[in-house]
Amino acid sequence: MASFRDWLGRIVLGKELMDQVADARVGSMRNPFSGHPADGMTPQRLASILRSAANGEPEAYFELAEDIEERDLHYAAVLATRKRSVSQLPITVKAASDSAEHKKHAALVQSWIDDGVLQSSLFDMLDAVGKGLSITEIDWQYRLGSMLPRDLTWRTQRWFTFDQADGETVLLREGVAGAPLAPHKFIVHRHKTKSGLTIRSGIARVACWAWMFKSFTIKDWAIFAQNYGQPIRVGRYGPGATEAQKDVLWRAVSSIAGDCAAIIPRDMLIEFIDVGSKASSTDMYERRADWLDRQISKLVLGQTTTTDAISGGHAVSQEHRLVQEDIERSDAMCLSGTVNLQLIPNIIAFNFGPQDHYPQVKIGRPDExxxxxxxxxxxxxxxxxxxxxxxxxxxxxxxxxxxxxxxxIGGRKPEPAPGGDPATPAVAKDQPAKPVHSSFKHLFQRSAHAQSEGDDVVDRLADRLERDAAGAMAGMVDEVKAALMQASDLRDAAERLSRLELAPDELAEAMARGMALAQLAGQASLLDDLKG
Incomplete structure (x- = not known):
């Protein structure tokens, strides 16, 4: 098998990349079967498990974290909600630069992401939210000229421990003190709910206390319901009853229903003292369990209204949803950082050699x-x-x-080309004319040859001017009308009119003659009036 260079330039043998390292082995320190420390949990025992984990022996804590996720319905639901909200987010790739080589690197990463290997592993990587860290083994395979991760296998945290020297370096459980993780074979994703050691930063460390108190409450509630949810049977026997008769009486009362039954001599008395209202006692258990569930919702999701139907209305729910989205973005950024630091550089280095810059993977919704x-x-x-x-x-x-x-479907209708027939604008019959077109059309509705009422002299002058200016006006009016009818708004109309090259010389000459004739006609009319 060929060798490769990692992103730091070190030579890595292909066989080392393709061999499994952290597999299960019965009888070894990596036993596939887990213990169940949650059985019979007490406050003293829980404190001991947490103290041992903080001191460098986390196996019992990892088993407990998995136990409470299986036993507590509410904790399992909200934790899965948080992990699924991130694991289904889109994944995008950004090239290191606009160069052709960097775009080629990004294309390889995008092609691998499109295969779904990373997307299907995000949920397992987010197991770190509860336990503080998650460890995924990379299955490198060489196919079609490319060395790529073909599978990312989740490995239970029970098979790993921490170096006693610093409390942070993850070691594989092997031998007495543990073995360092094989280079380029593992993705160690750390999730910090608070600053400090990784083993003390998972939310399971806090949630286990609420789980324990809630389990006590539910157990007491079950006993209460059993004792007061059905009648108590008391059988009485006489002083001469034999042991066989007592056995028959006991079987009779115990077979009626449940375990709350007893037999006593007829001349003895058992008194049952009621401590208060049964309804109020039942409500106490329920309210305590609900309160603990709300605290777990705040711990995992940062709010309560997306999981519990409480008063506040739609507006409060929307605000609480924004809080959940903030947590989602933070989890996605943390996950993106892990992938970009521990996986993407080696994908590029194994296929193109070490680079100065590498493409970046982003997990999350676009900020739009x-x-x-x-x-x-x-x-x-x-x-x-x-x-x-x-x-x-x-x-x-x-x-x-x-x-x-x-x-x-949709889109704009084609407009007539400049200089086209203005009498047939390209507007659909069922499409209403634009307001600006209507205004221009109304402007030209009046005939250029319209005449006002007046005396014969004025009529004859108007006819003369009409004949002289008809030729000059015809071309100018048609061009202006075509420009206005094609305009989409007033600004466009002004720009179209400014681009027209009209020839007003003939019109000016006709107007000058008309004005001279009008002046002469006015003077003649004045002389006639004076003579009269």
Missing amino acids: LPIKDFAEAFDKLAKHGLTADESFLQDRMGIPAPKKGAVL
Whole structure:
């Protein structure tokens, strides 16, 4: 098997990468079968387990953390919710730079992520949320010219311990003191609920106390329900009853229902003292168990309303959901850091050699506005001149570019080319005209040849001016009308009019002649009035 260089330039044999290291072995220190320290748990025993873990012997603590996750319904539910909220997040890859070589590196990582190996392992890696750390063994395989992790196998924390020298270095349980982890074979993900030693930073260390008190409460509740949930049977026998008769009486009362039964001589008395209202006593057990569940919700999810139906309304629930999203982002960032530090550099180094910079993997949702808010904001700003590339909008809205020949829905209707027939604008019959078009159309509804009422002289002058200016006006009016009818708004209309090259010389000459004739006609009319 060929050798490879890791991201630090050290030579690694391919056989060492492909062999399993932390596998289960019956009869060894890596026993596949776990103990159950939660059986018969007492406060003294729990304190002893936690103290031993803090002093460097964490096996019993890891077994207890797994036990309470199996026994407590609420703890198992909220912890799984927290892990699943991160394990289903999208995973993206960012190249180290825009160079072709770095993009090639990122493409290899993205191709491996698309295989789903990392996504399916995130839930197991997040086991560190409860226990402080999780350990995953990498199964490297060489296929089709690439050395890539083909499987990430979760290994139980019971098979590992910590170096007594620093309390942090993870060792494989092997021999007396433990063996160092094989290079490039393990991903050790650490999750810190608080600062300090890793073994003391998991939330199970705090949750186990609430679990123990809750288990006491539920046990007392069960005894209470058994004692007061059904009647007590008392059998009485006479002074001459034989042992056989007593046995028959005992079988009779004990067979009626449950274990709360007794037999006594007829001349003896048993008094049952009621300590108070049974309803209030029952409520005490329930309220205590619910209170402990709420504390676990706060510990794991940071809030309570997403798991418990309490008063506060929709607004409070939304605020508490934001708290859960903050925790989700923090968990995803921590997980991304582990993958980028312990896995991605070796994927690139084994296939392309050591590099100065490596691609970055990001686990989490993009920090973007919701699609509804984005669409509404862009719709409002576009009316004030904001523009954006069509491909960006399609990517942001999740709408792929249409394929050639596809049936399209939506979009703008094609507009007539400049200089086209203005009498037939390219507007669908069922599409209402735009307000600006309506205004321009109304402007030209009046005929250019319309005449006002007046005396004959004015009519003749108007006719003369109309004939002289008809040719000059025809071309100018048609060009202006075409520009206005094609405009989408007033700004566009102004820009189109500014680009027109009109020839007003003929119109100016016709207007000058018309004004001269009008002046002469006015003078003649004045002389006629004076003579009269």
